[in-house]
Amino acid sequence: MTKTQKIVTSLLSLILCFFFIVSIVDTKELKQETGLSQENIMTHVEKFSENGPRAVSNKEANEKAVEYIASQLESWEFVNENSTESPSYLVQEYVATDSRYQNWTLKNVIVHIPSTSPDKTGNAV
Numbered sequence: 001m002t003k004t005q006k007i008v009t010s011l012l013s014l015i016l017c018f019f020f021i022v023s024i025v026d027t028k029e030l031k032q033e034t035g036l037s038q039e040n041i042m043t044h045v046e047k048f049s050e051n052g053p054r055a056v057s058n059k060e061a062n063e064k065a066v067e068y069i070a071s072q073l074e075s076w077e078f079v080n081e082n083s084t085e086s087p088s089y090l091v092q093e094y095v096a097t098d099s100r101y102q103n104w105t106l107k108n109v110i111v112h113i114p115s116t117s118p119d120k121t122g123n124a125v
Helices: 003-024 028-034 038-049 059-075
Strands: 088-097 103-112
Touching: 038 059, 059 088, 059 103
Parallel strands: none
Antiparallel strands: 088 103
């Protein structure tokens, strides 16, 4: 590798690290807009860890995780329906089969946060 390539690679690495750090830093603006902070996130992570590991085979722990997520969403006035007009969520269930032909029921919680802009083109998640 030439000296120029090393310099370019180093600069690109530094730029990538900078963007990564900026993307995870708690900002006042983020807290004001969403109420989201590292402390709030850690509270939820601790709640998940109370039920132990959530391996595919641990149906009870996975059910409790889905129930917890749904209860949190409902406390924030999300509704359990397929809507793009209001904050909503759906629990998607499907069956996965592993290499031993065992079936595992898996669930995803899908959340929709509608746009707050007048023309409904921005800020939707």
